[in-house]
Amino acid sequence: MDRLDAVVFDVDGTIADTERHGHRVAFNMAFEAVGLEDRWDEELYGRLLAVPGGKERLDHHLASRGVPAGERARIVPALHERKNAFFLELMREGAAPLRPGVARLLDELAAAGVPVAVATTGSRPWVVELLGVLLGEERRGRFAAVVTGEDVRRQKPDPEVYLLTLERLGADPERTAAVEDSEPGLRAALGAGLACLVVRNGYTMGHDFAGAALVVDSLGEPGQPATVVANPHGVEVEPLVGPSTLGRLVAARRGAGG
Numbered sequence: 001m002d003r004l005d006a007v008v009f010d011v012d013g014t015i016a017d018t019e020r021h022g023h024r025v026a027f028n029m030a031f032e033a034v035g036l037e038d039r040w041d042e043e044l045y046g047r048l049l050a051v052p053g054g055k056e057r058l059d060h061h062l063a064s065r066g067v068p069a070g071e072r073a074r075i076v077p078a079l080h081e082r083k084n085a086f087f088l089e090l091m092r093e094g095a096a097p098l099r100p101g102v103a104r105l106l107d108e109l110a111a112a113g114v115p116v117a118v119a120t121t122g123s124r125p126w127v128v129e130l131l132g133v134l135l136g137e138e139r140r141g142r143f144a145a146v147v148t149g150e151d152v153r154r155q156k157p158d159p160e161v162y163l164l165t166l167e168r169l170g171a172d173p174e175r176t177a178a179v180e181d182s183e184p185g186l187r188a189a190l191g192a193g194l195a196c197l198v199v200r201n202g203y204t205m206g207h208d209f210a211g212a213a214l215v216v217d218s219l220g221e222p223g224q225p226a227t228v229v230a231n232p233h234g235v236e237v238e239p240l241v242g243p244s245t246l247g248r249l250v251a252a253r254r255g256a257g258g
């Protein structure tokens with residue numbers, strides 16, 4: 001297998017499809033809990049996802065309907081905390097299960113001795129908890145680094161979260177792969193020099209994934225192979241995307257001088 005220093009996983013939309021029935025519903029529950037009339041339907045939330053960070057998304061939305069900055073500064077932090085609590089409740093109830101192939105890939109990477117990490121815009125109060133809810137304590141313990149939106153000054157598409165993750169891993173970006181779901185996530189990974197595998201989802205289907213080393217609709221599970229959407233390096237893709245495919249992506253990107 002081509003050498004892999006590490007694989008860095010995004011969370012929202014990648015490990016689980018958390019946005020549509022997780023975060024979005026939790027934001028609406030928080031609005032209701034504090035007596036606000038706002039509700040984000042699936043279409044509006046899809047547009048609001050262009051704003052990285054839940055607090056920033058709330059501030060952007062409230063500003064768009066004329067809430068003064070001072071009032072926003074007063075209500076957004078508490079509103080976001082309420083959302084995070086509702087979000088974890090929803091996820092514990094199974095609102096957004098693990099995406100196909102995530103647990104399998106993590107287990108295969110562990111068996112191959114490849115370190116893994118998380119780099120997410122999401123907030124630490126729920127990220128670490130959610131990894132345990134979705135993956136179990138043993139798999140959660142395998143992440144050598146969990147870097148969240150609180151740990152950086154600039155959110156994706158800025159590469160800061162990936163640069164910090166590489167630093168904590170002591171990994172060579174040219175031998176590290178990222179697994180992402182969205183264009184901002186892809187841009188952040190590319191900006192830090194990683195080869196990026198994109199696993200599209202309903203909200204990111206139409207994003208521009210130029211620069212991705214491979215785009216699939218799923219990592220693949222037995223009986224449900226990965227569907228390749230774009231394979232610019234023409235690498236051999238296992239029907240169940242595993243460490244070998246990721247190693248080939250990293251080698252191909254290095255060979256292409258990307």
Ligand code: XBP
Nearest residue numbers: 011012023052053054120121122123
């Ligand atoms: C996705 C995000 C996050 C979530 C909401 O992060 O942009 O803001 O939508 O989580 P990623 P917070 O895909 O990088 O995991 O409310 O905690 O920001």
Ligand code: MG
Nearest residue numbers: 010012013181
């Ligand atoms: Mg994401």
